[in-house]
Amino acid sequence: MTAGAVYVGRFQPPHAAHLGTVREALAHADHLLVLLGSANLARSVKNPFSAPERAGMLRRALREAGADLRRVTFRPLPDRFDADLWAADVRREAAGVFGEGAPVSLVGFEKDASTAYLRWFPGWGRLPVPEVPGLNATDLRAAYFTGRPLPDGVPEGVRTFLARFTGTPAYPRLRAEWAAVEAARAALPPAARLHEERWLQVEGERAWLHTRRDPIGSGLWELPGRVLPPGETAAGGxxxxxxxxxxxxxxxxxxxxxxxxxxxxxxxxxxALALRTPRRFHEDHHVIFMRLLDGAARSSSPG
Incomplete structure (x- = not known):
């Protein structure tokens, strides 16, 4: 039995494989820290639910499954789009829960590039869990946003939340975004890689932003700019x-x-408003915004 274990996931939304992983981890660890990834990103078809919503779904589903929630801690984890910064955040959260230098095991199995992070924590133990084939959140979201029946493996508490969420203003926006993303992908050449140009203008206490009107990211802020047609590239910046x-x-x-x-x-x-509201930004634009501002501040510091 290990003292502490860490399980990182997006849980968009939680399903039976996630629950099975939590229960398996609790069978081998005294306490489990569940880190809810992408917590700083706006609602999108990839990340439709906030960190508190996902924690609530997981708690309900685990309670229904008879898990001891006193042994589970939930924390939000931002996306950094930088492996070193992200791994440092994970270590910091683990130290905050289990103590600095405490032995920690990382939960999970490597299924694809999205779980390559399991190799980024030298010195940590590994708590492997069995894979549940044929069940993934991507297919679940596809069914949910196209009005098809949800697949098996969705816990009752999660189904209840998803049914209620269809009555919120966010759901029709996300359905429209799903259709727009699928159409945009279909219009691109196979394996297309795109380029975009963006501008960061900050003067005094103001930042220049654009509010998107496109179905993809509708109503969100972005750095002003444009996505270039397939085959065109940009230089500089x-x-x-x-x-x-x-x-x-x-x-x-x-x-x-x-x-x-x-x-x-x-x-x-x-x-100040732009700095404190990351979930009002499209895609990773707030991460870019913060990184460039931080870089500018460091470069202007004396010595």
Whole structure:
């Protein structure tokens, strides 16, 4: 029996495989820390539910399954689109729950590139869990946003939440986004990789942003700019090319730290508001915003 274990996941939404993993972990660990990933990202077809909503679904499902919730701690975990920063966040959360230097085991099995992080924690133990074939949250979301019956393996508490969520304003927006993402992907050449140009303009206590009107990310802020047609590339700027940063296709962003061109729509918003509301931003634009501002602050510091 290990003292502490850490289980990282997006749980969008939770399903039977997630519950099985939690129960297996609790059979081998005194306490389990569940880290709810992508907690800083706006609602999208990839991440439709907030960290508190996912924690609530997991608690209900685990309670229904008879798990001892006193042995489970839930914490939000932001996406950083940087392996070192993200792994440091995981270690920091584990130290906060189990104590600095406490022995920790990481829960999970490597199914694809999305779980390669299991190798990023030298010195931690591994608590392998059995894979549940044929069950994944991607297919579950596809059924949910296209109005098809949910597959088997969705706990009753999760089904109840999903049924209620269809009555919120977010659900029709996400259904429209799902259709738009699928159409955009279908219009691209096979294995397309895109480029986009973005501008970061901050003056005094204001930042220039654009509010999206497209069905994908409707109503969210983005750095002003444009996605280039397939086959076109951009030059210069600071590049952001994490493979999971964009919803439609792998996209490299070229971000220029200069005034937004007059031809592009943008308006000033209070910098303090932009800083404290990451979930009002499209895709990873708040992560880019914060990283470039932090870099600018460091480069202007004396010594």
């Amino acid at each position: 600071v590049e952001f090319a994490h493979p999971a940063r964009a919803l439609v296709a792998p996209t490299t962003a070229h971000v220029y730290r200069e005034a937004v061109p007059a031809a592009l729509p943008a308006r000033p918003v209070p910098l």
